[in-house]
Amino acid sequence: MGTISHAAATPAEDVTPAAVTAPAAARIGGPGTVLSEAQVTAFVAEQLAGVDLDGRSVCLVIPDGTRSCPLPLLLSAVHGALAGRVTRLTALVALGTHAAMGERELAAHLGHPEGGLAGRYPGLTVLNHAWWEPSTFVSLGTVPAERVGELSGGLLHQEVDVRLNRAVVEHDVALVLGPVFPHEVVGFSGGNKYFFPGVAGAEIIDLSHWLGALITSAEIIGTRGITPVRALINEAAAMIPARRLALCVVAQSGTGALHAAAFGTPEDAWAAAAEVSAETHVRYLDAPVRRVLSVMPEKYEDIWTAAKGFYKLEPVVADGGEVVLYAPHVRELAAMHPEIAEIGYHCRDYFTAQWDRFKGLHWGVLAHSTHLRGAGSYDPEHGERFRVTVTLATGIPEDVVRGANLNYLDPAEVDPAAFAADPDTMVVPQAGEVLYRLR
CATH class of the missing domain: 3.40.50.11440 (LarA, N-terminal domain)
Incomplete structure (x- = not known):
C-alpha cells in the first residue's frame, strides 16, 4: 500500500x-x-x-x-x-x-x-x-x-x-x-x-x-x-x-x-x-447556530446520499451543537455499501491513528464515514471527541443508528414547526444542495 x-x-x-x-x-x-x-x-x-x-x-x-x-x-x-x-x-x-x-x-x-x-x-x-x-x-x-x-x-x-x-x-x-x-x-x-x-x-x-x-x-x-x-x-x-x-x-x-x-x-x-x-448556492450567516434540522428530499434514498444535509450545514453549527437529518423515508445507511454499518461513523483522526487496521478497506467508505461524522479528535486513552452531534431522524432502526456511532431521534417526534419556533434552531427545507457558511 x-x-x-x-x-x-x-x-x-x-x-x-x-x-x-x-x-x-x-x-x-x-x-x-x-x-x-x-x-x-x-x-x-x-x-x-x-x-x-x-x-x-x-x-x-x-x-x-x-x-x-x-x-x-x-x-x-x-x-x-x-x-x-x-x-x-x-x-x-x-x-x-x-x-x-x-x-x-x-x-x-x-x-x-x-x-x-x-x-x-x-x-x-x-x-x-x-x-x-x-x-x-x-x-x-x-x-x-x-x-x-x-x-x-x-x-x-x-x-x-x-x-x-x-x-x-x-x-x-x-x-x-x-x-x-x-x-x-x-x-x-x-x-x-x-x-x-x-x-x-x-x-x-x-x-x-x-x-x-x-x-x-x-x-x-x-x-x-x-x-x-x-x-x-x-x-x-x-x-x-x-x-x-x-x-x-x-x-x-x-x-x-x-x-x-x-x-x-x-x-x-x-x-x-x-x-x-x-x-x-452559498448562504452566509453572521453567527453560528446551536441546532439545525436538515429536511431531506426523497431523491436521497439512503444516508450515503442524504448525508449532504450534514455536509452543507456543518460549517455554521456552533461547537457542541447538533445537526438533525430528518428523512423519515430513509430506511438504510447505504444501499450499496453495507459495510458502513460495521465500520460506523468516525472522525478523520480515528482512522489515521489506526491506519494499519483500516487501510485494507475501501477508502471511499472511510471517507464517507468521516464526512458525516464531521470534525473531531481521537486518542487511544480518551477515544473520540466530536465538535458537533449528528442525529438521524429517519426510518432506520435505533439499534442500527446507535451501532453506527450516531445519535437517534424518533422521526415521529419531529415537528418541523416546533423546531422552527426555537430561536436556537435553523430549519433547512430541501437540504443537501445549498452550502451554509459563516461570514
Whole structure:
C-alpha cells in the first residue's frame, strides 16, 4: 500500500473571483438570472453547431437522480442538435457507486414515458454505469506515486490505476452534461468529476475521496479554484483518449430552473459554472447556530446520499451543537455499501491513528464515514471527541443508528414547526444542495 501523511491537512487556497482567470468557455446567465427553456435550447444548439461532430460517435455522461437539473430539457436540446450528425449517441448515467437506475426511474429522470425512450430520443442508447461489473472498465494507465504526492500536497503517495467505463473510451467524443454545486470532496462538483468518480473504477474513487477526507469536508466544501482533489481528477481526465467537452449548468435549487449554462472543455465550462454556483448556492450567516434540522428530499434514498444535509450545514453549527437529518423515508445507511454499518461513523483522526487496521478497506467508505461524522479528535486513552452531534431522524432502526456511532431521534417526534419556533434552531427545507457558511 502507499503511504499517508498524518500531518494536519490544509485546504487549497481559496481563489477569489477577482483572481480567477476568465474561463475560455461560452456562458449564458448568471447569479441573478433564470433562463428560459428557449434560451437554453438556443444556446446548446449554437454551441454544438460550432463543434466538428459530424460523423463522430458521442458519449453523453449524465447525472443520476441524486443531482438536480432539468435533464429532460438539456438532453432534448443536445439530442436535437446532434441527431442526424453523429454516427452513434449514448447516454451513460454517472452513478459513481450509487445504485443503478431502473427503467421507471430512468424514464422519469430523462423525461419520457416508460418504454418510450425511442419516441422521445430516437437513436439514443442509455446505459447505467455498471461499476460492480469488472468488464465495464478499461485501464487508461496509472498516475505515479510521485505525481500523486505532488498533486495532493504531500498527503498521499501511492500509484493509482486510472480505470474508466469503456463506453467513454469507445466513442470519439465524451460530452459531460450536468450541474455544478458546492461539494464535500472536491470543492465544487461537475466537469471532470463526471468521469472521476462518476464513471470510474474503485481505485481512483477511493484515492480521491480519501484525499478529500484528509483535508476534511468542512475545509474543502465550497472552495473555489483547483483543490488537490480537483487537480487529481483533472490529471486522470487528461488520459482519456476521447475528445472531452462539457455543458455545465447551475440549477436553481428547489425549482429545477437554470441560472446559467456554460460550454467548452470540462475544465473551462466547469470554472465558468463554478463562479456562478459560488454566488447562488452559498448562504452566509453572521453567527453560528446551536441546532439545525436538515429536511431531506426523497431523491436521497439512503444516508450515503442524504448525508449532504450534514455536509452543507456543518460549517455554521456552533461547537457542541447538533445537526438533525430528518428523512423519515430513509430506511438504510447505504444501499450499496453495507459495510458502513460495521465500520460506523468516525472522525478523520480515528482512522489515521489506526491506519494499519483500516487501510485494507475501501477508502471511499472511510471517507464517507468521516464526512458525516464531521470534525473531531481521537486518542487511544480518551477515544473520540466530536465538535458537533449528528442525529438521524429517519426510518432506520435505533439499534442500527446507535451501532453506527450516531445519535437517534424518533422521526415521529419531529415537528418541523416546533423546531422552527426555537430561536436556537435553523430549519433547512430541501437540504443537501445549498452550502451554509459563516461570514
